[in-house]
Amino acid sequence: AQKITQTQPGMFVQEKEAVTLDCTYDTSDQSYGLFWYKQPSSGEMIFLIYQGSYDEQNATEGRYSLNFQKARKSANLVISASQLGDSAMYFCAMRESAGGTSYGKLTFGQGTILTVHP
Amino acid sequence: DSGVTQTPKHLITATGQRVTLRCSPRSGDLSVYWYQQSLDQGLQFLIQYYNGEERAKGNILERFSAQQFPDLHSELNLSSLELGDSALYFCASSSPAGGGKSYEQYFGPGTRLTVT
Numbered sequence: 001a002q003k004i005t006q007t008q009p010g011m012f013v014q015e016k017e018a019v020t021l022d023c024t025y026d027t028s029d030q031s032y033g034l035f036w037y038k039q040p041s042s043g044e045m046i047f048l049i050y051q052g053s054y055d056e057q058n059a060t061e062g063r064y065s066l067n068f069q070k071a072r073k074s075a076n077l078v079i080s081a082s083q084l085g086d087s088a089m090y091f092c093a094m095r096e097s098a099g100g101t102s103y104g105k106l107t108f109g110q111g112t113i114l115t116v117h118p
Numbered sequence: 119d120s121g122v123t124q125t126p127k128h129l130i131t132a133t134g135q136r137v138t139l140r141c142s143p144r145s146g147d148l149s150v151y152w153y154q155q156s157l158d159q160g161l162q163f164l165i166q167y168y169n170g171e172e173r174a175k176g177n178i179l180e181r182f183s184a185q186q187f188p189d190l191h192s193e194l195n196l197s198s199l200e201l202g203d204s205a206l207y208f209c210a211s212s213s214p215a216g217g218g219k220s221y222e223q224y225f226g227p228g229t230r231l232t233v234t
Contacts, residue, residue, distance in 0.1 A: 044227045045228075046120075047120075091161065104166075105151060105163040111161075
């Protein structure tokens, strides 16, 4: 069974600084995908970034980058130049492959609450 | 805006009642996923539909059921509600019919269910 572990219940960062949110995963699949979502206090889930297990380069999306270390089974999210609006809950998730044209469910970690201080 | 819509946004009901949550996926997306987010269980996958057919089941209670209609919208039916069913229910969609980034799942705003 797939498992996602986020060991940091809460993180604090100063505005304009970079912060790393940790995520480790466990799977026996060779093909899988890793995601990060942001959930602000309003509740919606916002897709941030995706990394495929066969992608050789780390994914980047604007200020977000994913530090993918396959051998260590880690997929840490790095947020550069933090902004006050980055304060939210962040979830790491893994997709299992369902085959065909349908991609599988997401398994989520417990989340990390990020607080950005001015 | 993810393009996924969910109604209603909030729902307050009593124990023993039945409710229906509705989801419209992004235009062209064939897959719909339902997730439940509660304080004690975190975010859990409930069920997935692809082009009208059930594809995968997670920790979905027997009191819960879902379906996806020909126009691809989906409904999650929750019956004999208990206090513990209070949660935020998300719908997500993926697998655009025309191809593209089918691995991405875009979430709707959620329906917050309160059972009193």
